[in-house]
Amino acid sequence: xSRGFFRAFSPLLAFGFYSVYTSRPAFEAESQPESAAxxxxxxxxxxxxxxxxxxxxxxxxxxxxxIVATGxxxxxxxxxxxxxxxxxxxxxxxxGGATSIFRAACRGIxxxxxxxxxxxxxxxxxVAGTFWDEGPVLIRPKSPRHALRAAEEILRSEGFTLVVLAxxxxxxxxxxxxxxxxxxxxxxxxxxxxxAALSSVRLTTRIHPHDYRWRRDPFGExxxxxxxxxxxxxxxxxWNAHADFPIPVMQHELRLSLxxxxxxxxxxxxxxxxxRP
Amino acid sequence: MxxxxxxxxxxxxxxGSSPAxxxxxxxxxxxxxxxxxxxxxxxxxxxxxxxxGRGAGRTLADDAASALLWADAHGLDAIRLATTLxxxxxxxxxxxxxxxxxxxxIAAELAAASGEWRRASETxxxxxxxxxxxxxxxxxxxxxxxxxxxIAAxxxFSPDPRLRTLLFGIGxxxxxxxxxxxxxxxxxxxxxxxxxxxxxARADDRRVLFAPMPRELPHASFDCxxxxxxxxxxxxxxxxxxxxxxxxxxxxxxxxxxxxALAFALEDGTTHREVIRSSRPTANRSTWxxxxxxxxxxxTLHEPVTxxxxxxxxxxxxxxxxGDLFDRGFxxxxxxxxxxxxxxxxxxxVVVVPTPSAHPxxxxxxxxxxxxxxxxxxQPVDIKRGIRPLRTRKRRELAGVAAVPTAAPRPALTxxxxxxxxxxxxxxxxxxxxxxVRYGDDGRWHEVVDxxxxxxxxGGHWDAAYAREYFRCVTGAGLLxxxxxxxxxxxxxxxxxxx
Numbered sequence: 001x002s003r004g005f006f007r008a009f010s011p012l013l014a015f016g017f018y019s020v021y022t023s024r025p026a027f028e029a030e031s032q033p034e035s036a037a038x039x040x041x042x043x044x045x046x047x048x049x050x051x052x053x054x055x056x057x058x059x060x061x062x063x064x065x066x067i068v069a070t071g072x073x074x075x076x077x078x079x080x081x082x083x084x085x086x087x088x089x090x091x092x093x094x095x096g097g098a099t100s101i102f103r104a105a106c107r108g109i110x111x112x113x114x115x116x117x118x119x120x121x122x123x124x125x126x127v128a129g130t131f132w133d134e135g136p137v138l139i140r141p142k143s144p145r146h147a148l149r150a151a152e153e154i155l156r157s158e159g160f161t162l163v164v165l166a167x168x169x170x171x172x173x174x175x176x177x178x179x180x181x182x183x184x185x186x187x188x189x190x191x192x193x194x195x196a197a198l199s200s201v202r203l204t205t206r207i208h209p210h211d212y213r214w215r216r217d218p219f220g221e222x223x224x225x226x227x228x229x230x231x232x233x234x235x236x237x238x239w240n241a242h243a244d245f246p247i248p249v250m251q252h253e254l255r256l257s258l259x260x261x262x263x264x265x266x267x268x269x270x271x272x273x274x275x276r277p
Numbered sequence: 278m279x280x281x282x283x284x285x286x287x288x289x290x291x292x293g294s295s296p297a298x299x300x301x302x303x304x305x306x307x308x309x310x311x312x313x314x315x316x317x318x319x320x321x322x323x324x325x326x327x328x329x330g331r332g333a334g335r336t337l338a339d340d341a342a343s344a345l346l347w348a349d350a351h352g353l354d355a356i357r358l359a360t361t362l363x364x365x366x367x368x369x370x371x372x373x374x375x376x377x378x379x380x381x382x383i384a385a386e387l388a389a390a391s392g393e394w395r396r397a398s399e400t401x402x403x404x405x406x407x408x409x410x411x412x413x414x415x416x417x418x419x420x421x422x423x424x425x426x427x428i429a430a431x432x433x434f435s436p437d438p439r440l441r442t443l444l445f446g447i448g449x450x451x452x453x454x455x456x457x458x459x460x461x462x463x464x465x466x467x468x469x470x471x472x473x474x475x476x477x478a479r480a481d482d483r484r485v486l487f488a489p490m491p492r493e494l495p496h497a498s499f500d501c502x503x504x505x506x507x508x509x510x511x512x513x514x515x516x517x518x519x520x521x522x523x524x525x526x527x528x529x530x531x532x533x534x535x536x537x538a539l540a541f542a543l544e545d546g547t548t549h550r551e552v553i554r555s556s557r558p559t560a561n562r563s564t565w566x567x568x569x570x571x572x573x574x575x576x577t578l579h580e581p582v583t584x585x586x587x588x589x590x591x592x593x594x595x596x597x598x599x600g601d602l603f604d605r606g607f608x609x610x611x612x613x614x615x616x617x618x619x620x621x622x623x624x625x626x627v628v629v630v631p632t633p634s635a636h637p638x639x640x641x642x643x644x645x646x647x648x649x650x651x652x653x654x655x656q657p658v659d660i661k662r663g664i665r666p667l668r669t670r671k672r673r674e675l676a677g678v679a680a681v682p683t684a685a686p687r688p689a690l691t692x693x694x695x696x697x698x699x700x701x702x703x704x705x706x707x708x709x710x711x712x713x714v715r716y717g718d719d720g721r722w723h724e725v726v727d728x729x730x731x732x733x734x735x736g737g738h739w740d741a742a743y744a745r746e747y748f749r750c751v752t753g754a755g756l757l758x759x760x761x762x763x764x765x766x767x768x769x770x771x772x773x774x775x776x
Contacts, residue, residue: 071686096755099776100688108686117613124695126773129631130642131691139620141627150627153620159613207755209726221707222729225749225757228690249690249757249775252639 071108074245078234084188088200094192096205097230102164110135116161123147124167144168155181166192204233281348281359282385285374288344315361316348349487359413379416383482388414419480424453436470452478495526498586505581519587524562533558536591542584556621558593690775697770724753
């Protein structure tokens with residue numbers, strides 16, 4: 001019912017917003033007392049509409065809401081308002097460096113010294129401990145369903161500035177619950193998912209196959225990738241921006257010993273027992 | 278603390294035994310049970326020649342007691358209690374029992390079972406003890422009372438029979454003379470084994486006759502007289518009310534419960550008990566209500582309930598975190614802690630801190646440790662050094678990852694590990710090996726644009742042996758994937774990707 005309602009009345013709602021936000025000059029032309037009364041009514045109507053349909057407010061109005069800067073220059077430049085909106089959902093598909101960007105954002109928020117916390121809900125269990133950076137709280141639920149419950153719990157706690165939900169795809173009602181929890185807790189919520197419905201900002205990140213920088217071996221073949229250029233594209237109602245920036249590629253050393261703590265004795269001949277005459 | 282010691286000459290074993298009933302030490306356990314009707318706590322003590330505290334092959338001194346009954350007179354009228362206990366013993370045929378009352382057990386024991394020396398000392402100084410009844414002696418000053426006791430009175434506590442001879446050799450014949458020495462000289466002259474005896478001579482008796490009384494933890498109960506409870510709604514309503522009373526009692530005491538027990542009295546006379554644990558001590562009613570509700574959802578009782586009791590099993594003082602002027606996240610630390618505790622209560626140890634090991638295989642390096650402190654989520658600021666140095670560097674060094682500056686949040690593509698997934702791979706020959714050119718996963722084929730490798734790794738023992746050739750491949754969609762060929766089974770796997 002609600003979907004049909006929005007389909008049917010969304011033009012009307014849009015027109016209503018347009019009227020509310022553009023009719024100020026006409027009211028100012030009226031007589032002073034009547035104008036003041038109408039301005040109060042318009043303000044009340046605006047507040048009511050913002051409360052009921054917060055995402056349909058024009059961009060300048062939305063930009064007045066609290067924004068949390070990630071500390072990543074390239075990302076903050078493309079985000080509306082220069083950061084992630086608190087109490088809102090930002091969606092980004094988990095590809096093309098999205099994980100690394102938001103993990104750095106978590107690290108930046110925690111490390112900024114503002115007393116803010118960030119949490120990473122790893123629904124798919126893909127976080128490798130070797131590459132995990134200290135700072136954000138890492139939550140590894142047992143299943144994607146548990147990940148949604150965990151995200152909702154910590155969103156409502158009001159103790160976290162940024163919560164990143166990875167490895168799970170919230171459906172319609174689940175997304176609504178998460179957004180409501182984020183709004184109640186004043187937390188910026190980022191979901192690394194393909195489902196962009198109900199999000200306030202949609203981010204896409206992409207790395208072109210030829211944007212990887214390689215070190216070559218003596219034969220001229222790729223030996224080690226050390227950098228990649230990421231293109232970040234942010235879209236929101238009234239907002240479209242993108243940026244390209246290079247990011248390093250983390251590698252780990254493959255250990256060649258047989259087991260940790262054991263000496264590598266490959267190639268050493270076994271000692272033969274001495275023969276006694 | 279006040280002790281009442283009961284002793285009868287008939288209980289003596291050995292040299293001073295009663296001729297009528299030699300070695301006839303009565304069943305002290307039965308007597309103790311009888312005395313429990315008058316005293317809150319009674320302990321029976323029986324000494325034999327094999328007891329470690331007594332030297333083997335030694336004869337008992339005349340004044341030594343071989344069986345004793347102890348009563349705890351803490352907070353009670355000790356004189357009246359002793360008289361009552363003697364009356365009870367008299368009713369059970371022990372007419373010559375004596376009682377000694379003192380603050381130290383050794384003084385009470387000697388007051389009850391002492392001999393000629395006591396009568397002599399009381400004649401010299403009558404203010405040391407008071408005789409309230411023919412067989413009740415109350416010691417007023419423990420150490421002064423013991424001062425005139427001969428060293429032989431401490432024989433039951435002497436670990437070495439030669440000590441008495443040594444003490445006699447240095448001219449110490451009474452407890453007062455031993456107590457007058459300092460500890461160092463006792464240790465030097467007589468050895469460390471004489472120190473306990475020296476303590477007893479000073480009325481410093483460290484025996485624990487009665488364990489500390491466990492305090493009563495908050496509890497609440499409800500009993501149905503005329504009806505039974507069979508619906509979960511009724512049960513939940515009552516338990517909520519009981520939990521509220523319990524949590525209020527906890528809050529008033531500044532405590533939090535770590536374990537709560539639900540006891541259901543069933544119609545068939547049995548009791549079903551459920552113990553619910555919280556991840557941290559809390560007196561939060563909503564937390565316990567949620568935990569109880571979760572437990573009740575999974576609980577099936579085979580009989581109607583006639584009574585419910587909610588009892589705190591384990592309680593601890595509430596933790597109050599020390600405030601930090603420079604911690605700007607302190608205001609929300611409690612809320613964060615509570616949220617994470619709820620999460621742990623609901624889902625187990627899901628809040629983790631990865632602590633990678635040095636295992637050669639990346640997928641076996643992870644050993645996540647439970648997250649214990651929510652304040653770790655806040656980066657505290659040190660006014661001298663700036664941001665706290667991250668332990669990540671050390672971890673990276675351990676794991677063989679090149680260190681990166683952590684001051685600025687610079688993103689870096691990191692490996693996202695998955696459980697190795699079987700894939701189809703087409704390869705082409707490149708010098709001495711084959712490299713992938715495309716792979717099939719989830720029913721789709723992915724072209725490989727660039728490939729680096731192989732990185733060969735092998736090790737393990739027996740059935741845990743491994744031999745892998747890892748490749749880093751860039752697909753046509755721009756994804757950098759990590760695939761490997763298991764050299765033992767000739768099977769290809771997708772192990773992760775960089776994102």
